[in-house]
Structure formats: C-alpha cells, structure tokens
Amino acid sequence: MLAMAYLLSATKLKSYAQCPRAYYFRYEYGLKQPSMFGAAVLGTALHGALAQLYQDWHYQEPLPSEEWLRYCWENQIGALTAAQVEEGWQILWRYFETEIVPLGVMQRPLATEGRIQGLTQVNGLEFRLTGRYDRLDSLEDGLELIDYKSAKNPKLPEAETVDLQLGLYSLALEQRYGKLLRRMSLLFLRTGERVTYEVTYEHRRQVESVIGGLALSLREEEAWQPRCGEQCGQCAYGKYCSAVEDDPEPLPEVRQKTRKLQLCFSF
Incomplete structure (x- = not known):
C-alpha cells in the first residue's frame, strides 16, 4: 500500500x-x-464578501464603488438575520474606509x-x-x-x-x-x-x-510522554492520563485508521 x-x-x-x-x-x-463553539455565520459572510471584493474586481479603476462593495455583501447574507445584515455592512464599510480608501488604489492581492x-x-x-x-x-x-x-x-x-x-x-x-x-x-x-x-x-x-x-x-x-503544566486542568483527555489521574480510565475503543508513514532515503 x-x-x-x-x-x-x-x-x-x-x-x-x-x-x-x-x-x-x-x-x-x-x-x-x-466541540466548544457553533459556526460563526456572520464571520463566514464577512470573509466571503471580502474575498469577492478582491477576487472579482476588474482593477481598471483605482477604487471600487460603494455599489460594488454592497453587491459583494448582498451575495453573502442569505443565512443572516436583519440585524446581522446591518451589523455586517457597517463592519465591511469601516474596513473599506480604513484599509482601502486611504491607499488611493486597491492593490490586487x-x-x-x-x-x-x-x-x-x-x-x-x-x-x-x-x-x-x-x-x-x-x-x-x-x-x-x-x-x-x-x-x-x-x-x-x-x-x-x-x-x-x-x-x-x-x-x-x-x-x-x-x-x-x-x-x-x-x-x-x-x-x-x-x-x-x-x-x-x-x-x-x-x-x-x-x-x-x-x-x-x-x-x-512509547515516546508519547506527557508534558505537565497549567493545560492539564483543561485537557479534554485528562481522565485517560496517568500524569493527571492516579487511576486513569482505560482508553475507549475507537476505529483507528491504519497509519502509513512515508520514509525518505538519501543516496
């Protein structure tokens, strides 16, 4: 294999x-x-709008217009509430005014x-x-x-x-x-x-x-030695670790994938 x-x-x-x-x-x-957190829907929309802002702009003019910025934003708002749409637009507009407009030209990444x-x-x-x-x-x-x-x-x-x-x-x-x-x-x-x-x-x-x-x-x-510290108190696996518990729980059975390591040789 x-x-x-x-x-x-x-x-x-x-x-x-x-x-x-x-x-x-x-x-x-x-x-x-x-899992600690759910999906950040507003964050995802902002990332998507900024990506389109740079990706799809024609760069034939120094700066894109407000209409172009709003177009990019409206393509991302399908899963947002009305309050999130307004909040996201304010964040996006502030970014445009502070990160792009002062440069005079939007640089192509x-x-x-x-x-x-x-x-x-x-x-x-x-x-x-x-x-x-x-x-x-x-x-x-x-x-x-x-x-x-x-x-x-x-x-x-x-x-x-x-x-x-x-x-x-x-x-x-x-x-x-x-x-x-x-x-x-x-x-x-x-x-x-x-x-x-x-x-x-x-x-x-x-x-x-x-x-x-x-x-x-x-x-x-056998080299997977624990490294004790403040992180032990919040470790998700502490109950299985002999460095944390005097009598650790046995590891549950999991379906493990066969690990295939690629060895490299120099000649």
Whole structure:
C-alpha cells in the first residue's frame, strides 16, 4: 500500500509542542475533542464578501464603488438575520474606509482564501504542511499573509501559536511562490485594529525542531510522554492520563485508521 506524507498544520504542531501525549490521544489514537463553539455565520459572510471584493474586481479603476462593495455583501447574507445584515455592512464599510480608501488604489492581492501546502523531510519522514489564509499580498521583498478576525471578543493568539504558524507558513509559502514570508497581519474587523508579526529565521528553526520531535515520536510509539503544566486542568483527555489521574480510565475503543508513514532515503 502506498505511503503518504504525514499531514501537519500549525494547530497540530501546537498540540504536540504543548503535550505529546494529548497529541497522541487526539491525532494518533483518534479520540474526539468536544466541540466548544457553533459556526460563526456572520464571520463566514464577512470573509466571503471580502474575498469577492478582491477576487472579482476588474482593477481598471483605482477604487471600487460603494455599489460594488454592497453587491459583494448582498451575495453573502442569505443565512443572516436583519440585524446581522446591518451589523455586517457597517463592519465591511469601516474596513473599506480604513484599509482601502486611504491607499488611493486597491492593490490586487497575490491570492485570496487559499490553502497553504508544502513538504518537508525530517528524520527520514516526509511531512505535508497545510494551512489556510484569507489574503496573500506581494511586498517588494517577499510576502505578507493577512488573516481576518471577526469575533465579538477577539483575543490575540498565544505567542507559541503565532511562532509555529509563522514558521510553518514560511516553509510552505517559499516552496509555492519562491518568496520569503516577511510578516503576518491579523485584521480585527470589528475594531479596525491591525496586529503585525515579523517573520524571522528563528520561527523556521523552531518549527523544524518541533517537527523533529514529532518524527521521533511517530517512529517510537512509547515516546508519547506527557508534558505537565497549567493545560492539564483543561485537557479534554485528562481522565485517560496517568500524569493527571492516579487511576486513569482505560482508553475507549475507537476505529483507528491504519497509519502509513512515508520514509525518505538519501543516496
């Protein structure tokens, strides 16, 4: 049977860096994690409108009109309440006035609503790097990744999460576009705030280090050691873990998929 590259995302890398055993319970053994939140319908509509705003504009004029912006919004409002339609329009209009109009010209992005994909080889195993972005802009010296945030009470991601995202995205995007990721910007749509992170070589080194540890754990099943800390009190798998419970519950039976690791050899 043909082996495939092991799928990796920034979320999975953070999980492994935080606790290898919790990673094993979720991604290797197959225990499901309880869902915490429902779908963010308004956020989905805003993301869709912004994608169409950039994707379908003809760029024959410096700036799109209010009519074009409203057209993009009205294509996304089918599942919204009247209050959400009005709230979303105000958010979209504020974005237009603060992010686009001051520039004088709406710049065509390199890509919108795209998938990040790349490959890396560590300790004899091949990993497929994956992720998503809302917008990818070209800079004179590289790339900028834009991530829209639409939650009512937005929080900045943890520093470790950002570091792993930057490293993983940098590796994958350079393979795809032949350019370095220079920065990632979070745009908080409800407030208009922009938070920018600069990408450094250290971010790539950190990701490669975490992937290296994961590769060893994948090849040595007994290596999924717990990493105790504050996260243990909120861990969805604590009841199965000997580091949390003196008498942990036995793991429930789950239907596990056969894992096929792709080995890489150098000649």
